[in-house]
Amino acid sequence: MDINTDKYKNITRNLEREMINLNPIQRGGILPTESKKIIYEYWDGYSVCDYCSGRLDQIETPPINEFLEDMSKFLGMDITRPTHGARESKYAVMNSICKEGDYVVLDGNAHYTSYVALERAKLNYEKTDIEEYPTFRVIPESYAEKIDMLEDSKKNIGLILLTHVDGNYGNVADVEKVGKIAKSKGYPFLLNCAYSAGRMPIDGKKLNVDFIAASGHKSMAASGPCGLLSINKKYENEVLETSKVNVLKELQMLGCTSRGIPILSLMASFEHLIERVKKWDLELEKTRKVVNELEPLGFKQIGEKPRNHDIIRFETPILDEIAEKDKRRGFFFYEELKKRGIGGIRRGVTKEFKMSVYGLTNTQVDYVINSMKSIINELR
Amino acid sequence: MDINTDKYKNITRNLEREMINLNPIQRGGILPTESKKIIYEYWDGYSVCDYCSGRLDQIETPPINEFLEDMSKFLGMDITRPTHGARESKYAVMNSICKEGDYVVLDGNAHYTSYVALERAKLNYEKTDIEEYPTFRVIPESYAEKIDMLEDSKKNIGLILLTHVDGNYGNVADVEKVGKIAKSKGYPFLLNCAYSAGRMPIDGKKLNVDFIAASGHKSMAASGPCGLLSINKKYENEVLETSKVNVLKELQMLGCTSRGIPILSLMASFEHLIERVKKWDLELEKTRKVVNELEPLGFKQIGEKPRNHDIIRFETPILDEIAEKDKRRGFFFYEELKKRGIGGIRRGVTKEFKMSVYGLTNTQVDYVINSMKSIINELR
Structure with missing residues (x-):
């Protein structure tokens, strides 16, 4: 039987340990x-x-x-x-x-x-x-x-x-x-x-x-x-x-x-x-702040307004524009976020993406907002 | 909402950490x-x-x-x-x-x-x-x-x-x-x-x-x-x-x-x-040893003979006999095993029980055999 089990050894997962994960399907499942x-x-x-x-x-x-x-x-x-x-x-x-x-x-x-x-x-x-x-x-x-x-x-x-x-x-x-x-x-x-x-x-x-x-x-x-x-x-x-x-x-x-x-x-x-469900209002506040801060950047929030849930879907024509001139094409946003220790946004997306800051601290939320701002402002 | 969550705090499980677990549904699921x-x-x-x-x-x-x-x-x-x-x-x-x-x-x-x-x-x-x-x-x-x-x-x-x-x-x-x-x-x-x-x-x-x-x-x-x-x-x-x-x-x-x-x-x-599947023969050896050593004690192995799998079902008229005179009644066997750091046998059983020594070391197998022998010989 020809089975090489080396690939099942020492499997690691850096995303959650080393990065802020913005994937909406993951934020609610993080263990205390x-x-x-x-x-x-x-x-x-x-x-x-x-x-x-x-x-x-x-x-x-x-x-x-x-x-x-x-x-x-x-x-x-x-x-x-x-x-x-x-x-x-x-x-x-x-x-x-x-x-x-x-x-x-x-x-x-x-x-x-x-x-x-x-x-x-x-x-x-x-x-x-x-x-x-x-x-x-x-x-x-x-x-x-x-x-x-x-x-x-x-x-x-x-x-x-x-x-x-x-x-x-x-x-x-x-x-x-x-x-x-x-x-x-x-x-x-x-x-x-x-x-x-x-x-x-x-x-x-x-x-x-x-x-x-x-x-x-x-x-x-x-x-x-x-x-x-x-x-x-x-x-x-x-x-x-x-x-x-x-x-x-x-x-x-x-x-x-x-x-x-x-x-x-x-x-x-x-x-x-x-x-945590008692603090749902605080989560909505953080979410709404993200929307308010990022929309002026050229993002457009899709779905009902204001947000009544932490999932945020943005249309992002500005990312599309940048991708046309950046040699990394659509991958620049993923790469730039990764450099800054932020993950969970789909690799290669430019038209739109989904994110959530559920459960992050206010400091982390500000860091995410400022990181996205600096990426866009530097590359636009 | 009247929910007391104290009972969900610090839940521990001693069985596997501190005892040899003989429960057949558990022995094959122990993690390396x-x-x-x-x-x-x-x-x-x-x-x-x-x-x-x-x-x-x-x-x-x-x-x-x-x-x-x-x-x-x-x-x-x-x-x-x-x-x-x-x-x-x-x-x-x-x-x-x-x-x-x-x-x-x-x-x-x-x-x-x-x-x-x-x-x-x-x-x-x-x-x-x-x-x-x-x-x-x-x-x-x-x-x-x-x-x-x-x-x-x-x-x-x-x-x-x-x-x-x-x-x-x-x-x-x-x-x-x-x-x-x-x-x-x-x-x-x-x-x-x-x-x-x-x-x-x-x-x-x-x-x-x-x-x-x-x-x-x-x-x-x-x-x-x-x-x-x-x-x-x-x-x-x-x-x-x-x-x-x-x-x-x-x-x-x-x-x-x-x-x-x-x-x-x-x-x-x-x-x-x-x-471990390559060592299946060694597992059968251990299992057969348990049967051979415990049957003379008054246990009777049910199912095909010799054993081709690690599950062992014993009829145990000797336990029934002891239970009649022991003040702990049917629970004496469970209690005596527990004292010796052995678990996974159903509490209170005397007519018959199931066990497995799958994955145990030879020393542990001998310890289990000798423990059961000493319990029966002391109390019969």
Whole structure:
């Protein structure tokens, strides 16, 4: 067997240790110290299962069962289960409450994982309208229209899905309006909170949602892959149906899901999460400062204004201009940022890019702003 | 919000640090030092995705793409994908190649996760016969009978599933015979290698299997949850079908699966795995020694003899006898082992228990044997 394993030795990752990482999919998943400590204890294979009597969500040592109850309180929901991530949470709901061929009505900003989940569950979809350039906001009323249209053509609707915060523009959708429509029409309502739960306060009960799909690695300061599915007890029997052969085991969880360190890292991060969502306003302040300072440079912020989430999408014609005359072409921005210890902006982009300063200190935020300013001013 | 997070602080796990852990589900998942080192680098949320261009299995930095190709060689298969574990691998196969209502023909020793996977995929099953007490071996010929029976009654068979090594008795099934039956009848054949791949040598091509479901946390020295699905290229299009909406994303993987440290721990353990499967004979020697030394004590090994796998199941009437007169009742054995720094045997068991000395040094094995001897001899 000809296998050279040298390449798997001493693999390092400098980005997070040595640089400020502006990648929006990464900023919410950075571990606090207390979570790193717990990883030393639980890194071996099936380590969480030492004192298991058959169900991951019922394990008392470590206190996974209490954690899930506390998480239900944190999210304003009834019942919570660990999953491998938000996509796996969405699929579990779709595969249990929808029938083959049913329609999922979802927002025009839905994440690709909502589509792969529904396609895997052999479902159809109807996409709602969003506002045009440059805001791209979800139009809640479009849900009512699409639902009526599907009902008129005798299509069966299985689920209403809304992306709480989309990953393209960082728009915060009007959950209450969509929830009201779903409720008045009598359909189950799933909120994809991959970019919201763990960053900003969420109260599922108040928002009238039936399911919350949350992501540990994206927004809950947890090691990937890890997520949560929180449900309204109304749907307990359907979503948490147990096996006929092994009556303890839940089918949609395939028995057990997050059987390793990710769930432990999420537990250890819980206090950090509770504290940080209280400071969401301060995060928005930092984000808005970035927009205000960088727009005069020739950047244009796309998506709703002012920012209600830390994801910032900039159109950057000025980078395009510079790339035309710089011998590094489109790579100059990446290279110049790298020199200054800043990473996480896609290599080679000049038309537009996404960034986030979530969780950075004010000093770091100022450093990022000033670095970008100096790059543009020097090279323009 | 009334949440007391004190219980999530300073969670420790003494079992693995301070004790010899005999739990068979844990011995194959213990990390070598090189894997612990990599965890420091990748513990943050979406850390493996720094240089991703859309597909987890194609990431070059860290070299996940090369790793999966090397894994295919290691397992003697064509194509490999990361998954969250063996159960998730099995479900991906069932959900893609079977139609609702199809029958899965599976061995009488199949793991519970094979059932939850097929139930989740809305399939039926037919269980093959196994030998009677005390060997409980899978009877390969029973597959031919069950297949004929289903065919005669016009049932559609979607998959033949065999548990390579079952978790109850640690019997090693005759894969070649079952594979020959599956092939001659023209049905796809999945081998559940949760307890074999990463412990003992496996050559999928030679064994005529179409799918291998492997477990990182159970037998591949990886942090949970993590696994692999290896497939015969004949089934590539079906199992790895991509999304119509996002043509890059594979449906059964929900786009990406093991997006975090578990896959990195598996990569870092790869050299360790390659080396340790070569020493499988030495592991069997240790296991057989345990059986030979402990049976005269009043233990009876259940399952095939001699042992061809490290899982040992003992019937222990002698423990039952002692429990009747010991004031600690059934807990004396657990307590006495604990005193001696040995853990992983279920608390309170007296009728029978399972253990494994996989990966322990000869000195540790002798210590375990002598500890059990002294407990029985002192208390009987």
